Amino acid sequence: MASLQCSPYFLGTNLKKHNSSSIFRSYSPASFTKLSSPVSRQRSLLCSLSMNGCDADHKAPLGTVQTRTLTTVTSPAAATERLTTAVSDLKSQPPPFSSGIVRLQVPIDQQIGAIDWLHAQNEILPRSFFSRRSDTGRPDLLHDLASQNESSDPNPVSVAGIGSAVFFRDLDPFSHDDWRSIRRFLSSKSPLIRAYGGLRFDPHGKIAVEWEQFGSFYFTVPQVEFDEFGGNSMLAATVAWDNDISWTLENAIEALQETMLQVSSVIMRLRRESLEVSVVSKNHVPSKGAYYPAVQSALEIIKDKNSPLSKVVLARSSRIITDTDIDPIAWLARLQCEGQDAYQFCLQPPGAPAFIGNTPERLFHRKHLGVCSEALAATRPRGHSEVSDMEIERDLLTSPKDDLEFSIVRQNIREKLNAICDRVIVKPQKTVRKLARVQHLYSQLAGQLRREDDEFDILTALHPTPAVCGCPLEEARLLIKKIESFDRGMYAGPVGFFGGGESEFSVGIRSALVEKGLGALIYAGTGIVSGSDPSSEWNELELKISQFTKSLEHEQALQPIN
Secondary structure (H helix, E strand, O other): OOOHHHHHHHHOOOOOOOOHHHHHHHOOHHHHOOOOOHHHHHHHHHHHOOEEHHHOOOOOOOOOEEEEEOOOEOOHHHHHHHHHHHHHHHHHOOOOOOEEEEEEEEEEOOOOOHHHHHHOOOOOOOEEEEEOOOOOOOOOHHHHHOOOOOOOOOOOOEEEEEOOOEEEEEOOOOOHHHHHHHHOOOOOOOOOOOEEEEEOOOOOOOOOHHHHHHOOEEEEEOOEEEEEOOOOEEEEEEEEEEHHHOEOHHHHHHHHHHHHOOOOOOOOOOOOOOOOOOEEEEEEEOOHHHHHHHHHHHHHHHHOOOOOOOEEEEEEEEEEEEOOOOOHHHHHHHHHOOOOOOEEEEEEOOOOOEEEEEEOOEEEEEEOOEEEEEEEEEEEEOOOOHHHHHHHHHHHHHOHHHHHHHHHHHHHHHHHHHHHEEEEEEOOOOEEEEOOOEEEEEEEEEEEEOOHHHHHHHHHHHOOOOOOOEEOHHHHHHHHHHHOOOOOOOOOOEEEEEOOOEEEEEEOOOEEEEOOOOOEEEEEEEEEEOOOOHHHHHHHHHHHHHHHHHHHOOOOOOOOOO
């Protein structure tokens, strides 16, 4: 069995770059004191153990990257049993490589919600969840760009994972070498081996205590994964190893077997009604009294003829305390009721709070050489009737202030895509995108990459977008750093996955950090441009967090009017 002395890999920090004392302060054993007994604490710690892929030589190819598909079964219990046997077989007949990653997958002949499966699992294990949004009714620009020779693999609707076969984490900003470290474990021939995770909004900012376990970035290939497709499901187990960083196949299999022992096959569909949790107190940073002067200060800089700043996004962190603990997965399931047109995600490294979100905004979607992004800006509430909703839509489409805010975002993204793509399509130029509680101005943009290795450039070019930072980028970032007194962490950062032939990232807005016994931090921001009014911007912040606060209490989920 792997020794607890292997914990530097679990801690997820490159020991070549950082001293061990700072590492162990970030991951104190106290994080695990809520477990029921020393035995269960040790077992959960052991199955959290894996290797930090950032420590390996990113230039050295893996010995093997493979997926093995087993015969279809009819239930999660049968899938778990079949996987357990397959893992034992892998141990007795190991691949003859010093490094590699192997995914074992069992199709299940029934559709089961990935979020329901995740809710049934041990909450102490590291967790990840990513649900793609529905793009029904919008043009598929990637399809327009795709060549006839490109294959189209079945894509999961939602993916849930526990444990970590390999993870990638560091305190330094995400670099091209880190991206290559992740790509080393991926292959277009194994399209469902994916690294799920996210990056901080500001990689150079000081990391607050609540975000310490996430590092500057955090990605994981889950040990055990549940994939939900339209009409069926799949349970998978993954092992990854690299002898050069002292994580052998034997270590990896033993850690996976520890996790498999804790997999529950008793899955109940989560109630999608309100959680019936009461908010006892709410504290905003900045407060209303501090927010108004901050907006006025930003407007003065924007109006200054000597300043290039045309937009800045000012955010707010709202700490809510509730009468009972918030179950982050149940909360996310509740948000999912209103989020058919949004991404849902959950990232929870070992011993960390859960970062959850229900974001409507895509950063980019890459499929082979095609890449798609979008402009999303300006906000209005939904109307109480179809007539009032249309009136609000017309006001949004004709507002000079909102058109300015939106045009800045769209033009900025177009310029960035032009720098790395051969041709860029914008379609439509401007329309309204309606969500359950709000509506925004919206446009899609797509381009053809020159090579797939340009993916890192997509990420660094598009993040942060003017929709979450401002324009020009550097001036807006500096003003945010000066004005905001809290750590955004991964709020407004890229959240999604890297895959062999396909990668997709949302923008981590409409999000919250949930910690047992400590309530939650809910994040929201608004774009400040010429013509902005502090009172209206504060009301917009309240509107944006209402989806979270109302879903906790007794209000029913809203459905779009049309």
